[in-house]
Every structure is written in C-alpha cells, then in structure tokens.
Amino acid sequence: MFAQFALHERLLKAVAELNFTEPTPVQQAAIPPALEGRDLRVTAQTGSGKTAAFVLPLLNRLMGDALPRVTIRALILLPTRELAQQTLKEVERFSQFTFIKSGMITGGEDFKVQAAMLRKVPDILIGTPGRLLEHLNAGTLKLNDVEVLILDEADRMLDMGFSEDVQRLGKECANRQQTMLFSATSGGNGLREMVASVLREPVHLKLNSVSELNEGTRQQIITADHNYHKERLVEWLLANETYQKAIIFTNTRVQADRLWGKLVAAEHKVYVLHGEKDQKDRKLAIDRIKQGGAKVLVATDVAARGLDVDGMDLVINFDMPRSGDDYVHRIGRTGRAGGEGLAISLITHSDWSLMSSIERYLKQRFERRNIKDLKGIYQGPKNLKASGKPVGPKKKKVDKKDAKKPGAKAAAPKRKPTARPNNAPSAVVSQDGLAPLKRKKPAAE
Template identity: 80%
Template sequence: MFDQFALHERLLKAVAELKFTEPTPVQREAIPPALEGRDLRVIAQTGSGKTAAFVLPLLNRLIGDAQPRVRIRALILLPTRELAQQTLKEVERFSQYTFIKSGLVTGGEDFKVQAAMLRKVPDILIGTPGRLIEQLNAGNLKLNEVEVLVLDEADRMLDMGFAEDIERLTGECAARQQTLLFSATSGGNGLRDVVAKVLRNPLHLMLNRISQLNEKTVQQIITADDATHKERLVQWLLANETYQKAIIFTNTRAQADRLYGHLVADDVKVFILHGEKDQKDRKLAIDRMKQGGVKVLVATDVAARGLDVEGLDMVINFDMPRSGDEYVHRIGRTGRAGGEGLAISLICHNDWNLMSSIERYLKQRFDRRVISELKGSYQGPKNLKASGKAAGVKKKKTDQKGDKKTVKKSARPAAKRKPNAPSGLVSTDGMAPLKRRKPAEE
C-alpha cells in the first residue's frame, strides 16, 4: 500500500482516488530514497510505473499552503512532446488536492502562448529540450532556483541529439538540490557521461535486466522475401490475429506512408504517426487510438517512447529496429502493467544479422514462425540452415539401430558472466552500461 511511504495526506488521497493500490517494484525501490532527497539513477522497463516513482516524491517536496509563485521549483525533461503531455497529465492527477501548478513547454505549440504561461511561473515545468532552449534564449525562462531536476528517458534524449541541450539546461539548474534520472535501458558512453556530470553520489537502481523485460510478451520472427512480401504478411496478421490494438513499426517515414496507403486500400481503420506529421495530426492519431476509434497505428520510432495505450497487445516490426534498446522500447508498448502481448518481427535477408545481434543482446531466442499461406523462399541464411548451428535448433540424428532421435545442439558456449554482474534488483554504484548502436534518423 502507498501509505507505507511518508507521503503527504493530500497525495495519499489522490493516490487512493486514482485506485493506485499496490506499488510497482520501481515505486517501492525508488520512492523512499527519493523522499530522502538522494540523487537516483533508475533503470526499469517501460510500463513499470516510473512516472509515479518520481512524481510523487517531487510533489511531496513541493507541497505546502497556497503562496505566490515566484520561481520554477522543478524541471522535468523528456524526449518527445507526447511523453511530456502524458507526464503533465500524471502530475496534474497526483497534485489535484494541492496548490501546485504545472506548465508544459514543447515544440509544435504556440511559442508566445508558452511564454505567457512562463510569466505566471509554474511550480513544475515539463518540457522537451529543444523548445526549452528556445525559450531560454528568448529570455522567457529562468531556472536558477530549480530545486529538483528530473531526466526521464535520458538515453532517448541523447539518441535524438539533445546532449548539448541537456548539458546547458542542467547547467542553468546549478542550484538544484536533487537530480533524478530514469530510463528503460542502461544506455552507452553518452549516458555514462551525463550520469557522471549531473548526479551527485547517486543511488543506482536496476530493476529487471534487459533479458527479463516484457516476460509476458511472446516474441516471434517471420521470414520474408522482400518489402512487398512483408506488406502481405502484415495484412494477413491484421486479418487473422486476435488483438485489441496494434502498432506496426517501420524505420523510415517513406515506408510508413507506403504501408499506410496499402492498409487504407485494404479497408483497415488505421492512423499513421511519424516526425513529418504536425502536432494536430499526431495528437489526433494518439487520441483515436486510445479511445478505440482506430485499432491500428503505423509509426516510426517517434512513437516508441512514451506512448501508453490501454489494450495495446500486438506490435509488428515491419523493419527490425536498429538497436537492442530500440527493440526493447518498441515491444514495451505491449504487455504493459503485467499484461500479455505479442511482438512479431518480419525478417528479410538484410535483417537477419541485426535480428541475431538483438537476440544476443537480450540473451533470448525469438520463436520462429511460418505462415503456410504466405511462406516465402527465404528461411534464413543458407550456411546456418545447412550446419544447424542456430541456437536451440533441433536436428534429427540416426543412431546405430536406424531409429531417429532428437538432439538439441547449442550455437556456442554460454558467455562467462562477470563477477557481481547485476541480476534482478540491484542497488550498487558500479554498473557498466551495455553497448548499443545509435539509431539513424528516421
């Protein structure tokens, strides 16, 4: 129960009204040290309740009687406007019985309207780095009295090229007393540098290793001959799988537009979401998806972070994501909050090596699936099939009596694990981030 935490009664009232009963693992581990004022670096899977884990301690710190607002007291940085908007809603829900006011600054919205909001000086400012820098340059934003800085999805912000913006914004918050960094992955060298620069004697919390993420989500691959074959597979899956809502991810805007056109022609109720869509179209797509007016969304990775849609139970990777972390974030859209989900990746010859590297990264092996009506000629690398060296492949072998028996062959010896490697929940100060590729722009 949330009353186990030393939270203000007004926050507990909001929590009870919102029917939050049992804290999630990340909330149980992060809220107490955050309430004590410690800097935190928290890595937890998508959909694990990270937002409440930093919002509740933040509100608890700022809570008090009504008084004139003369300074911004907390700043929450996020990578996308959709995630920022969702976070604002969460902050407003939890603060409904307090006098705390919040504001939102993101791209795609009226600059002058945002400047007018900033003159009213909200207690909590939520925003994306690019637009915050623009308001800062225009003289509309002062962060010198910020007490708490939150970096949510910090690895994604670095992937999107916001490293310099983050450095400048954290520098503007030089008087801060607490910094909280949350992410779904451990990131790479860039994130390590950020942690070293902005966190002071942090507590590191790692909940669920990458290999344990989305354990209730079935992960499958289906081989395909080319993009046209993939399009037919998508149409078959949407027509024959049982699902409430589905997202289909592509790596490029052009492919997203092409697939969207095919689905519309096939009378599928579908929306499209990518970086070239304006804010109005993006908001409409997400709202219609959440409300159930549309069951299918075609998207690039702009939707891979921060999109929380109830009932989303199928993800199709039309294109294999460019890194293990991006794969985690894509399939993290389904199987949320303990629910079950299905993640299907369509694999051409030029996807196979990338798929194999993601399997190694996750220390998992995806289920191989064949749709008999649409079985193609490509079934994986020829040398792999000939040698039977795929991990876990079962091969028929004849014994001396002529009877056949099944022998399970292993691809390679298991990698030796380093001493003290994190397993399950870890609270330590010496985590080594996993390596990954930086995704190219959409």
C-alpha cells in the same frame, strides 16, 4: 500499500482516488530514497510505473501552503512531445488535491502562448530540451531557482542527439538540490558520462537486466522475401491475430505512409504517426487510438517512447530497429504493467544479421514462425545450427606427425622458374607467376 510511504495525506487521497493499491517494484525501490532527497539513477522497463516513482516524491517535496508563485521549482525533461503530454497528465492527476500547478513546453506549439504561460510561473515545468533552450535563449525562461531536476527516458534523449542540450539545461539548474535520472536501458558511454556530470553520489537502482525486459511479451520472427511480401504478412496478421490494438513500426516516413495507404485500401481503421506530421495530426492519431476510433497505428520510432495506450497488445516490426535499445522500447508499447503482449518482427535476408545481434544483446532467442499460406522462399541463412548460427563444412586437420608416416602424401616440391630460350613461342610467364609478359621482338640484325 502506498500508506507505507511518508507521503502527504492529500497525495494519498489522490492515489486512492486513482485506484492505485500496491506499488510496483520500481515505486517500492525508488520512492523511499527519493523522499529522502537522494539523487537517483534508475533503470527499469517501460510500463513499470516509473512516472509515479518520481512524481509522488516530487509533489511531496513541493507541498505546502498556497503562496504566490515566483520561481519554477522543478524541471522534468523528456525526449518527445507525446511523453511530455503523458507526464503532464500524470502530474495533474496526482496533484489534483493540492495547490501545485504545472505547465508544459514542447515544440510544435505557439511560442508566444508558451511565453505567456511561463510568466504565470508554474511550480513544475515539463518539456523537451530543444524548445526549452529556445525560451532560455529568448529570455522567457529562468531556471536558476529549480530545486529538483528529473531526466526521464534519458537514454532516448541521447539517441535523439539531445546530449549537449541536456547538459546546458542541467548547468542552468545549478542550484538544484536533487536530480533523478530514469531510463529503460542502461545505455552506453554517453549515458554514463551524463550520469557522472548531472548526479551527485546517486543511489543506483537496476530493476531489470536487459534479458528480463518485457517478460510478458512473446517475441516472434517471420521470414519474408521482400517488402511486398512483408505488406501481405502485415495484412494477414491484422486479419487473423487476436488483439485489441496494434502498432506497426517502420524505419522511414516514406514506408510508414506507403503501408498506411495499403491498409486504408484494405479497409482497416488505421492512423499514421511520424516526425513530419504536425502536432494537430499527431494528437488526433493518438487520441483516436486511445479512444478506440482506430485499432491500428503505423509509426516510426517517434512513437516508440511516450506512447501509453491501454489495450496495445500487438507490436509488428515491419522494419527491424537499428539497435537493441530501440527494439526494447518498441516492444515496450505492449505487455505493459504486467500485461501480456505479442511482438512480431518481419525479417528479410538484409535484416537477419541485425536481428541476430539484437538476440545476442537481449540474451534471448526469438520464436521462429511460418504462416502456411504466405510462406516465402527465404527461411534464414543456409546450414543453420540449432543455435541459429550458420555453419560451413569442417576442414580436416592433419597432424604434423601423421604427415611423416609411411604412405602419407608428401607435399609437392616448389619448382624454380626456368629461363626460356629467346626463340620460345607465345607469352612468357613472369617469375612472380602473376602476369604474362609480352615477348619482345628481336632487334634487327
């Protein structure tokens, strides 16, 4: 029960109002040290309840009597607009019985309207690094009195090239008293460097190893001959699988638009979401999916983070993601909060090596599947072991001792090149044996 935590009664009232009963493992592990003011480094799978794990301790810290707002007291950094909007909604839900106010700054919105909001000085500011830096450079944002800095989906911010921006914003919050960093994966050297630079003697909480991520999601692959074959497989899956809502990932905007057009022509209720869509269209697509006006969303990786849709129980990778971490975040759109889901990746010969490397990264082996009516020619590399690794003919090893036994075939002796007479016909082979030499004509006598 949440009552076990030393939370303010108004926060417990909000928790009860929202029908939160048992804390999730990440909440159970992270809330107590966060309430103590410790810096945290938390790795936990998508959909595990990370947002409440940092929002509740943050709100508890900021609780007090209603006073005039003169400084921004907390900053939450996120990689995408969609995730920022989702986090803002969660903060507002948990703070509904308090005097705490929050605001959001992301790209794609009117800069002057955002500056006016900043002049009202929200207690908690939620935003994406790029637009926050624009306001910082314009002098409309001051962060020197921030008490708590939270980096959510930190690994994704690094993937999107926000490392320097995050470091700059962290330095602007120089007087902060607590920093919490959350991510779904352990990341690489870049994330370790960020942890070292922004956290002070942190508590490390690793709730899942990468092989345990998305345990409630079945993971399958279907081989395909080419992209047109993939498009037919997608149509078959949407027509025959049982699902409430589905998301189909592509690696490019061009492919996303093409697939969207194909599915619309096949009379599917589908929306498309990618980086070239303006904020109005992106919000419309997400709202329609959430409200049930459409069952299918075609998206690039811009939607792999921050998209929390109830009933999203089918993920199709039209294109295999470029890394294991991206794969984890894609399939994390389904099987959330302990639910079950299905993730299907469509694999051509050019995708096989990438798919195999992701299997090794996850220490898992995906279920192989064929659709009888659409079975292609390509079925993976030839001569596969049970492990899925290609094999070739074994070379027979010859023991050196056996080579000396009677009857053993002796190696042919090397022949020394012999000189040819001047009148030898045709071309002469050079002594290195690599190229023919043209025979010179004899000099005139």
